[in-house]
Amino acid sequence: MMGKKKFIPYGRQSISEEDIQAVVDVLRSDRLTQGPVVEQFERAVAEYCGAKYAVAVSNGTAALHLAALAAGFEEGDEVITSPITFVASANCIVYSGATPVFADIDRNTYCIDPEQIKRKITSKTKGLIPVHFAGQPCDMVEISTISKRNNLIVIEDAAHAIGASYEVDGRTYKVGCCAHSDMAIFSFHPVKHLTTGEGGMITTNSPELYERLCLLRTHGIIKDPKRLGRNDGPWYYEQQELGFNYRITDIQCALGLSQLKRLDEFVGRRRQIVKKYNDAFSECDTLIVPQQRAGANSSWHLYMLGFQSFDRRVVFEALRECGLGVNVHYIPLHLQPFYADNFNLSVGDYPEANKYYSRVITLPLYPSMTDKDVQQVLNAVHEVVENN
Numbered sequence: 001m002m003g004k005k006k007f008i009p010y011g012r013q014s015i016s017e018e019d020i021q022a023v024v025d026v027l028r029s030d031r032l033t034q035g036p037v038v039e040q041f042e043r044a045v046a047e048y049c050g051a052k053y054a055v056a057v058s059n060g061t062a063a064l065h066l067a068a069l070a071a072g073f074e075e076g077d078e079v080i081t082s083p084i085t086f087v088a089s090a091n092c093i094v095y096s097g098a099t100p101v102f103a104d105i106d107r108n109t110y111c112i113d114p115e116q117i118k119r120k121i122t123s124k125t126k127g128l129i130p131v132h133f134a135g136q137p138c139d140m141v142e143i144s145t146i147s148k149r150n151n152l153i154v155i156e157d158a159a160h161a162i163g164a165s166y167e168v169d170g171r172t173y174k175v176g177c178c179a180h181s182d183m184a185i186f187s188f189h190p191v192k193h194l195t196t197g198e199g200g201m202i203t204t205n206s207p208e209l210y211e212r213l214c215l216l217r218t219h220g221i222i223k224d225p226k227r228l229g230r231n232d233g234p235w236y237y238e239q240q241e242l243g244f245n246y247r248i249t250d251i252q253c254a255l256g257l258s259q260l261k262r263l264d265e266f267v268g269r270r271r272q273i274v275k276k277y278n279d280a281f282s283e284c285d286t287l288i289v290p291q292q293r294a295g296a297n298s299s300w301h302l303y304m305l306g307f308q309s310f311d312r313r314v315v316f317e318a319l320r321e322c323g324l325g326v327n328v329h330y331i332p333l334h335l336q337p338f339y340a341d342n343f344n345l346s347v348g349d350y351p352e353a354n355k356y357y358s359r360v361i362t363l364p365l366y367p368s369m370t371d372k373d374v375q376q377v378l379n380a381v382h383e384v385v386e387n388n
Contacts, residue, residue, distance in 0.1 A: 005323030005376055008364045008377065009325035010374050013194065014368045018186045023251055023258075029250070031250055037253045041056055041196075041253035041257050045162075046203060048174070048263070049177050049178075051176055051184070051205055055217060056253060057200045057201065057247070058246045059198045062246040063202045065092045066217060067156065068095065071126075071183070073097070073126055074170065077096075077126035078098065079098050079099070079100060080102070080120050080125060080128050081093065081131065082352040083104070083350045084131075084330060084332055085133060089333075092129075097110075101120050102345075104120070106131075107135075109138075109291060109296075111133050111293075113143040117146055118146060126152060126153060127153040127154065127155065128147055128153070128154045128155070130143050132160055133162045133212050134300065138156075139306050140166065140173075140181065140277070141168055154181035154182050156175065156183070156185070159185060160192070160299075162175065162176060162263065163264065163267035163299035164296070167295040167297075175299075177203075178205045183202055183203065184204075185200060187200050188200060188201070194259035194260055196253060200248075200252065217243065218243065218246075218247060220243030222238050222240050223236075257333060267299045270300040270365060273365055274300050277289070277363065286310070287307065295318075302329055304360040306360050310385075312358065315385075319381070324376075324380055326361050334349050335357075
């Protein structure tokens with residue numbers, strides 16, 4: 001076994017001096033929150049994605065929650081999502097009072113399978129939350145067709161996928177443009193493509209949804225004189241419904257704005273590393289490399305390598321001993337006690353998700369990885385495979 005090596009986490013932020021200066025500039029300004037930088041960041045992300053509107057919030061889960069509420073999900077509704085995702089993708093459905101329903105994943109892309117979505121639709125189904133898992137765009141054209149046929153609201157969970165795109169009839173669509181959905185959400189956690197420390201964003205092309213998202217983000221409070229029920233004076237505001245304090249600060253948005261300038265560079269480096277991984281691991285019959293759907297261009301938030309005919313725990317611990325901060329993304333939601341117990345789910349309900357979970361390990365992948373770091377990963381995987 002290889003000796004102790006440099007520890008390489010599965011993901012980490014890449015912060016420049018320009019990022020630091022952008023934050024310092026806000027700290028020296030008059031407004032630390034609810035100031036102009038939030039709106040600047042929103043406009044920049046909307047423009048990058050090709051959407052009309054963007055609403056910045058405190059984190060990706062808050063973005064999902066507000067999107068679910070703006071969509072009107074409520075008790076008695078069913079909303080379909082993937083079992084292979086972080087718990088927030090389904091939690092936001094429960095927060096709204098609706099019932100989460102899971103549709104199994106495609107065995108090659110690990111994204112939700114449109115054919116399985118069709119099988120899960122009932123008279124109670126109100127929405128779909130496809131997850132662009134690991135940065136891989138779902139088949140949004142087919143999902144959009146399904147949604148229109150059944151009058152469903154579509155919220156793209158793009159927490160992993162800013163910078164990803166897909167082609168349709170020679171035209172390129174960036175994830176988050178909402179050409180085939182009602183809303184899309186992003187996360188800016190430090191392991192994501194760009195970070196604000198903690199933060200999230202919702203994009204949409206609907207002025208009605210945009211207005212409602214802005215209302216829900218700040219306690220349901222309105223100050224616009226044209227929308228007030230009465231007006232006692234310049235100080236007057238109204239809480240018109242129950243909202244939340246899901247605001248984000250100018251400090252965070254300054255970091256996000258600075259990071260956004262390097263997003264394409266970050267994504268490009270991730271793709272370079274993935275190519276090195278795929279080239280090396282494709283030669284081994286016992287390893288399964290992740291595949292992209294035709295026409296899709298993943299932004300590669302995560303790199304999941306499948307190990308066939310291995311004891312996954314043994315391999316996992318051996319890779320950790322080699323200095324790799326490997327992880328597993330994710331434990332299927334139908335195996336989580338909360339969902340299994342409260343929504344009558346069984347272990348065998350989603351065979352493709354189970355198969356995926358039984359054999360994948362997430363390898364290190366982030367823009368500041370050096371070629372030497374990448375080689376350490378390659379060497380470790382090959383040595384562990386040979387010895388197991």
